[in-house]
Amino acid sequence: MKYMDITESRELLGWHAFKTPSPTESYADLCKDYVEYCGGLSLALEVIRSFLLDRSVAEWKNALKKLKTIPNDIIIGKL
Structure with missing residues (x-):
């Protein structure tokens, strides 16, 4: 599994969720939270992005x- 640093992770989520490397201001803090939650796992970010696309x-x-109620080890095990 490939791990990315925070900058790469934010950029990946930005490109997939917003079609730009940076999220809009209203989503910036949320993107940071999701990136931290995913811990640099590109596959996790891509799965989450597909769920969040075009959502408020x-x-x-x-x-x-x-x-956050689901333990990370369960998610990582599924990935």
């Missing part, structure tokens, strides 16, 4: 809350 800020926040 409120939906992003709600999804992150739900994801």
Whole structure:
């Protein structure tokens, strides 16, 4: 599995979720939270991006809350 640094992770999420390397201002903090949650796993970011595409800020926040209730080792095991 390829691990990316924070800059690469944010850029990947930005390109896939917003078609630009940087998120819009309203999503910037959320992108940072998702990048930290994924821990540099590019596949995790791509899976999450496909779920979050074209969703509102409120939906992003709600999804992150739900994801944080699932232990990371279970998610990493599935990936």
